[in-house]
Amino acid sequence: MRKSILRFSITLCLVSSISAQTAGGTLLGFTSGRADDQRAAEAKFDSYLKAENLSAWLKRLSARPHHLGSAYDKDNAEFIAAQFKSWGYDTQIESFDVLFPTPKTRVVEMTAPEKFTLRLNEPALKEDATSGQQDEQLPTYNAYSIDGDVTGPLVYVNYGRPVDYEILEQAGIDLKGKIAISRYGGSWRGIKPKVAAEHGMIGCIIYSDPRDDGYFQGDVYPKGAYRNENGVQRGSVMDMPTYPGDPLTKGIGALKGAPRIDAKSAPTLTKIPVLPISYGDALPLLKNMDGAVVPDAWKGALPITYHTGNKTPTVHMKLEFNWDIKPIYDVIAKMPGSERPNEWIIRGNHHDGWVNGADDPLSGQVAMMEEARGIAELAKTGWRPKRTIVYCAWDAEEEGLIGSTEWVETHAAELSQKAAVYINTDSNGRGFLGMAGSHTLEKFINEVAKDVPDPETKMSVWDRLRATQIVNGTPAQRNEAMSRSDLRIGALGSGSDYTPFLQHLGIASMNLGFGGEDGGGSYHSIYDSYDHFQRFVDPGNVYGVAMAKVGGRAVMRLANADTLPFDFGDFADTVGQYVGEVTHLADTMREDTRVLDQQITSGMWKAVQDPTETNIVPKVKDPVPYLNFAPLQNALAKLQDSVRNYQRVSAGKQPSPAQQAALDEVLYKTERALTRSEGLPRRDWFRHQIYAPGFYTGYGVKTVPGVREAIEQRDWREAAEQIMIVSRTIENFAAEIDKAAKMF
């Protein structure tokens, strides 16, 4: 479900020109002799990889719509399982029964000032071989919208974020009883109906504006890669920042016979009906809007003057769904470890799509399959991993990470004990390697990226990523990329299957994938097809093979290292940044509040408004108090001490073979120490205290979320409590490092 974006996950080595970065001879976690063997095995592994396999599987798996509950979804799961089995993996399909609403009635019509019934349909294109499979396609809709039949005036809410509603309040628009029209982007789609409902609105339409997703970016499909006027972004609007997975079985596996809540009372369904539409359907609505002209930052690329709306037009929306329970199929394939079988290296990518899903998720799925086949081939030559490798092809990711969440919830006890690392991929495109995840794995994944060549430039994917941070980054990013030995990896919010591993159980996780040169607008539409993928996303699947090399190295090194390659220096560095950010956030809010309050009370704010427009003077806000960040700063200092001590005692040493397994366990359970069984405020399913999806951003990460969100919500009491909680969390983590240090 991840939307392919090149993210500047920001980044020592004082190398200021491009050079081969292969650290030949040494590998994090490996004794020096074994490092050479490992690299030799990797070279052999590379030689097995064939782009033709990716292409053939992609064609086969995307040949028909394969969403949750469809015949072809099950067929694909069985095909994938059969492949893993044929390569020698111990393979099973695990099934769950989950709530999955599909549309029965979808009507949206403008009733005034003129009558217009929306098309709500993506037409077949002769240039796209699978686009005509109407009988099997899911209609355009947002899953987990409630049923509803509402009529009211339409108001344009920009991206539908809390900050957007401040502008509407200033414009004097009463939102009660009205229907929101929001553009996609700026926040995760599920946030839009959530915030609209919080403001008393009765319905929500979400459309793809061509500014963000259409002709503004490039030529539209089928001439070019971008979304045309009929393209619609399907997608789940389940309240995933509260909890993901089956809405009826929070925290437990959705097995047959599991206790279920009533569908109508599930807290993660929306509070108001929601439907996504194309910009072709949105144009007549937006053209007819009254109200004020919106701020420039709200304006899209339709050839109209964008207005807020207020009384015109009036829209009628009727949505009814089949509230079915449907089976889902996760494929789980294991290669047992030869030495430490109870330490699991887990690798996953989902297989379900919204329609044909060639890019999302099959591009990542076929790369993972070729990676798994390469490792299996290598195993046939006698290579064995010390630790157990587990490959997972998840179902029902699109609806809310359901396949992975139900599996993690079902196997939580075992996973808490055995899972060392989870590596996720999803859609894979062309360009630069995106790396995000637990910062204890930052040094490790940097080392992997230095050993994989970029298909286009032949330099390492690490060198190319560093080059783009230097050439295209901000001055701060450029300086960091030029001076820091590791490129800084991003933090994980949500939007793919790492969430239950990382944020529910505290399993160190990473999400990897190429992108940045594969712009396009097929996301969650019928045009995410084999034809579109091969023309625009990764022609010939060459970056798919590069992904298999990255994924394969990561899995093999994690599975086969003498000691798990965790490193705490980069983690402490990044946590230090987060502590700096939340401190700065409070300071900035304090100054901004002071300045704005002064402008309001002095009358200046009102004086500069155009009196011919409606501009409601904002309410004065309470001053932002100084918060006691000392506990957090002391915890950080303790962490830095522990890290330095660990680095000193472990430098150049290996624990005895007998102690290695015990050390491994301490190392991979450090991530568990970052969780808290009570979870985050108002969302106990999310237990990680450093990384979480934002309550009001959805996919977008909030680091040190308890503190950061309390400050953002101006809840100073909670902010003070959360500072104490996060401080203790960091101290607990430091204590685990101290425990590891004693094992040398």
Place this chain on the structure above:
Amino acid sequence: MRKSILRFSITLCLVSSISAQTAGGTLLGFTSGRADDQRAAEAKFDSYLKAENLSAWLKRLSARPHHLGSAYDKDNAEFIAAQFKSWGYDTQIESFDVLFPTPKTRVVEMTAPEKFTLRLNEPALKEDATSGQQDEQLPTYNAYSIDGDVTGPLVYVNYGRPVDYEILEQAGIDLKGKIAISRYGGSWRGIKPKVAAEHGMIGCIIYSDPRDDGYFQGDVYPKGAYRNENGVQRGSVMDMPTYPGDPLTKGIGALKGAPRIDAKSAPTLTKIPVLPISYGDALPLLKNMDGAVVPDAWKGALPITYHTGNKTPTVHMKLEFNWDIKPIYDVIAKMPGSERPNEWIIRGNHHDGWVNGADDPLSGQVAMMEEARGIAELAKTGWRPKRTIVYCAWDAEEEGLIGSTEWVETHAAELSQKAAVYINTDSNGRGFLGMAGSHTLEKFINEVAKDVPDPETKMSVWDRLRATQIVNGTPAQRNEAMSRSDLRIGALGSGSDYTPFLQHLGIASMNLGFGGEDGGGSYHSIYDSYDHFQRFVDPGNVYGVAMAKVGGRAVMRLANADTLPFDFGDFADTVGQYVGEVTHLADTMREDTRVLDQQITSGMWKAVQDPTETNIVPKVKDPVPYLNFAPLQNALAKLQDSVRNYQRVSAGKQPSPAQQAALDEVLYKTERALTRSEGLPRRDWFRHQIYAPGFYTGYGVKTVPGVREAIEQRDWREAAEQIMIVSRTIENFAAEIDKAAKMF
């Protein structure tokens, strides 16, 4: 011709809330007793002003098209002259004969991939009473384009600035023999064909993109104020940054019998044919363009994917003009000074328009007329100015500041001796007072602005301007506005009739006008009408009356002060900023050059490009040397010393009445010391060494232009020379202040 924009001309008094700023009791240049008399006279003056007069004159003067050479242009001049005469001014019409091309043939057509002939016409609207006067309207065209008949492929050049061509070079597009299509904005229109021709292009089309001037901003005319799909911006493309005025009589008055160069060899005509078009006409051309997708910053608001073009479409352009010599009519009206008649306070606004010109220029013209009538009424009660007041209604401003330039060139010797200050206005809108000009007048004009109430808020226009700098400014602007006693005024580039006064003769000048709440898109079109003005620009002419109050106070105080109210502290402060800016510019260019050169030579620049696109590696540039700015810094230190000394010796003192006239002359000739008879490099007409229009920006000001433009053009030898020249200029100015100090 000025396009109404609220400019943040940036800004001591530590007042942080709104308060009455009237400095009751004292007035710069007035002995304390006379200050009260002056304010009493101003109150009487205010009581004479009637919005109805402005409205009636506006209707009368805009009733028919009144461009250079039209019957109604002469008629308007005679009407204005008759008014001034009737109020008791010594009034004359001065006439000149100037080159004025009008269209004979205008054809633009797309010849491939399909045939399309452009409309090149603005239709009448029933909602606009004067829009149907086709027989008298000038067609849509750019004056001083050469004749031409060219055919070639079209290339989109964004705003047509030198920096835009770097992007096209990177995209690998050969521009020779091709036709440019540029959008309006980003630079003055005359720069677009100039830079296109420098790159070997053979023709230039300029269109109004709805992103900058159309529906993106607001509802279009007649529903709203903004430019509709048929609206075209006429305008001059004469190379005014080289010299303005009649192209045939550079530096001398275009009187009958004056020596004239041949029209075909006039250096300020364009080198290639140019024509402006509407966005309705541009759409079919831009829709059919091949080539790469342009960078986001180049994209407008048409519902298309913007491409560079390269081979498609092909366009044929044929333009022929009547190269006529036409008479122009300046109205000059004097009220002789009672005490120092040879010191002139000159006040001007042009009267010619491109078509009906209600906003541009008549809104300013009628405010000036009411101001002049108010002063005449006051004179009838016995009030007399010490100095001579000269009101000027200029003709032919639109074509290239011709009326004012020819008058200044004709009377250069007398003006050099007598002209103390020139105050210009042009179009006047609704909102905030824009103040720009010589910084020796900054303190004076701030004092004026504190005494005029804003029609909408009743606070002073100064307080409201300060409030918007605090509420809407950058943090730097906000801090300055809160802490500096005077709001910093802008520097003058070009675009209206102050240019010959300030930049050719060194007469201290100001340009004033309200704006910021009067957004609209009637500029230089047939829709700049009385109807449009009264609905959208300044309904009821209330800001016109406010402008008369500002202008009237400025004129009366300058004319009647005991000592001319020049102040050098703010000037030294602002020159100090400029010296800081040019030093910083060299430092920034050095660092940027170093960084980019390194990225190019290391191969990183190439490595991050998408290999499926054309991206030509930029050429490495020579390093930016360290320049010796010490002479400039020493001159600035000398200036600051002289200013401090002058402030000390003059504080609280008045020279003897006998010495006042001599002091006045020294004071107003300080601005002459800022000029140099050799002028600026490659444009000797422009003599001012602190303020000039940019050679590659047109209207946009370049302060310390000799130094700044040499650095921008990477001409280090010239930069070093210009640093010496500007240093001596500043020293000469300081010497004049020393001379004034000795008179106390």
